Amino acid sequence: MSSEILVRPQPPAADGTFLTVTPQSAGWSHVGFEAVALAPGQVAERPLDGRECCVVVIQGHVNVRSDHGEWTDVGGRPDPFFGTPDAVYLPPGGSVVVEGAGDGAEVGLCFAPAPNGGVPARRIAAADVPATKRGYDRHERIVHDVLMVADPAESLLVTEVITPSGNWSSYPPHKHDRDALPEECLLEETYYHRVTPADGFGLQRVYTDDRSLDETVAVSDRDLVLVPRGYHAVAAPPGVALYYLNVMAGPVRTWAFQDDPALAWTRADGATTDLPIPKEHGSR
Template identity: 40%
Template sequence: MSHTHFHAIPTAPGHHVLQGASCRLLGFEKLVLLPGQAHSGQVAGDREQMLVVLSGTAEAVEVVGGPRFANVGGRANVFVGNPHSVYLPRGSRFTVTAGSRFEAVLVSAPSSLDTEAYEVRPEQVRTGTWGTLNYTRHFREILTQPDGRPASSLIVGETITPSGNWSTFPPHKHEREEGGEVFHEEMYYFRVASPEGFGLARHFSPEHGFDHTHTVRDDSLLSIPYGYHTYAAAPGAKSYYLWFLAGDGRRQGVALQPELAWTQKLVGMC
């Protein structure tokens, strides 16, 4: 099987599993259900999964032999509210029943942890702003240290990039244990607020010999096993991306592109 870094994600109703991504540790699935439809699944015995609702409401997310979470979701789209999510531990069997048209993603990573399923409600999501000027973007942390929630390797959050702004700048990478850098694979799943809008994602690695710039449309995904990465939203194209990582532990650490690291100090970025 050939592997690629950039993907268009299906939008039709159904259960769509990403194939051929270049990341080895991370998995991505998209679930689109019509009102009253149900989806049953099982998490692999060596993986954990986080269901993040994009839009609509699930009447219930039921875990066999575990808890039942009612009325999961509720936001109209990813731009108008915090996410409602459910953590599914390794080996768990579950059913999602849609109460309205329902969109969610299921992200997964390796796990050796035995724990109960739990929900992360919108009011439990930590929010804030990174950057300044046209580097400003807004974050929502779903599953990150040190929030105290049990997880084996998954790190999950969302970023809203305003129209015309840059995000995750200067470009950074996290592909080795060196200095403050920590190895993590990462994926970005994008949504764009305007149907004709777009953004540009640059993903490059002098060490691995590539420099790619991708045109980001609504429902696209960037797979980042290594390399520097950054994103810019075109004017009028307010953007969202779900970011999720797995690698060496859950403490994050990055290396900035050396030639542009000075820009972080210039604008006082976080």
């Protein structure tokens, strides 16, 4: 049975690209995402045209070159479950070249339209990415806000989440599919998953009030889930930890969501408090 929301990785292209989502392939208007595995010295180049881009180093090291500047030895995590990421933000114009450095790397290329020219290019150092605990009990998780509302960009919102073994995240299930500020904003979203151990799996559900969309999928290492509309939540089975990289964008760059009324009560006192945690951490 085919899925409306699950995108599987493909054999790598010559430049290391193994997963691609465009607005055209997703059937929406804003978010694009690519996952690329780069050997040392291997190069992936992308035109930026009218798009801004956030290069997130999921693991390893890269060099980044563009019409807006160059940055060497970006990254450093041995895997996505340890510490916060290095990233580079680029506005539209020209192209971006990402080159594998050190022992190579895996990167996420996050795209969204920037018709007003974006903001100045910059490196986002891992030391400047906050790591916080969100939720409580079995929906406690670790959040890395790479490029969220407080950080300059035109359209893009980018964050990472690590869900420890046996826990839930993106919980309670919530949605952001209506242009109805201040109560709710319209944001398309992708979830790029990494799983440890790599032969484990996670679960993600995406569903609407009328159940015109209601899918629960098992996600394997390097799968991607589209969230075009509806509530969504993620679960990590016992013995398995999940990482995902979220990319969001819509007509207004803000983050306002609505919980599923049936489960909104689980957002108890303390559930929305962000608590800082040490910079170096793991969730194996």
